């Protein structure tokens with residue numbers, strides 16, 4: 330471990346919570362260099378919805394490499410990109426009757442968020458953006474300016490950038506009509522808040538603590554944007570690509586955003602890829618106006634196409650429903666009864682155990698450390714890291730899912746008996 334501590338910057342984070350040298354991984358299991366086995370309830374922070382080294386996707390990537398397929402292509406036309414575009418249009422956009430232009434950004438999610446902000450401001454010729462309290466959109470200056478977490482914002486002075494944080498329906502704000510509040514702000518010429526170019530939102534705040542927006546709230550948000558001619562941007566980086574069941578997380582509310590940001594699991598294999606979907610009439614970019622060297626990771630196109638083919642040939646959506654039901658029942662029946670202050674929240678295959686009002690302030694961290702000792706990789710999110718986030722690959726075998734859940738239960742028992 331010494332070499333990492335000696336050479337790597339202090340900024341390193343996840344490795345501090347999981348102090349093992351990881352070496353190999355298959356499906357939902359990660360193996361360390363020293364031979365330990367860990368069940369993965371973290372899934373690369375949502376980049377590994379299909380698990381590690383998925384057989385079908387791997388085989389497609391290997392044959393592409395084997396045939397000396399082009400590896401780096403900026404935004405040139407390539408056959409790997411062509412196949413991805415055809416498949417994405419065919420099985421995602423066309424079947425859902427959605428019409429979007431696809432902008433490849435890169436290489437990670439935050440860059441597509443930056444593109445969305447730039448484009449919205451360019452279209453509306455207004456600087457303002459509404460984001461939500463608890464939101465997470467990335468770490469570069471634009472995306473950080475719309476991220477709520479004060480601890481991470483403090484590292485980048487001067488992030489305010491015409492952003493107003495509106496209340497998300499959570500905690501006290503659940504009993505408060507947050508849409509009506511935005512409506513009154515927009516109608517009040519003396520509110521001191523200018524009409525924004527766009528409102529950016531997550532249908533489930535993942536880093537924010539697994540807060541699931543009600544369907545009606547999402548629908549009213551869409552209507553509010555229509556009424557005031559504000560663009561609606563859905564950040565589906567973490568909970569898109571099937572995490573909540575349907576491919577896009579907003580499908581449950583039957584709305585159509587003006588722009589959608591996708592990344593993480595879109596490449597199917599953990600390769601970096603991020604894209605912005607833009608309604609055709611909003612695609613007013615000049616050529617090269619938002620550019621970058623790594624916008625065409627060809628392996629990501631190959632992996633992404635294979636992942637879509639796999640989706641098409643499998644029952645993934647149905648599978649997620651079955652696992653959602655298992656997770657919900659397990660957590661309600663086995664974890665919630667431990668204490669009345671424990672809150673369970675979630676949808677699809679993203680669930681949170683909120684222990685903010687239970688145990689000491691570092692109880693969630695103690696739990697995840699104990700889980701790690703017992704062979705489970707799982708992270709904390711939310712205000713002051715007080716929510717345990719269950720985020721396994723969607724493809725996890727039922728037996729492994731059950732085993733991981735029993736480890737969480739065991740960790741509660743162990744930490745409480747201390």
Ligand code: PMP
Nearest residue numbers: 437438439465466467564566567
């Ligand atoms: N938006 C959301 C909702 C996210 O969860 C993340 C990553 N956790 C990002 C944006 C930023 O993506 P990246 O880390 O790939 O830049």
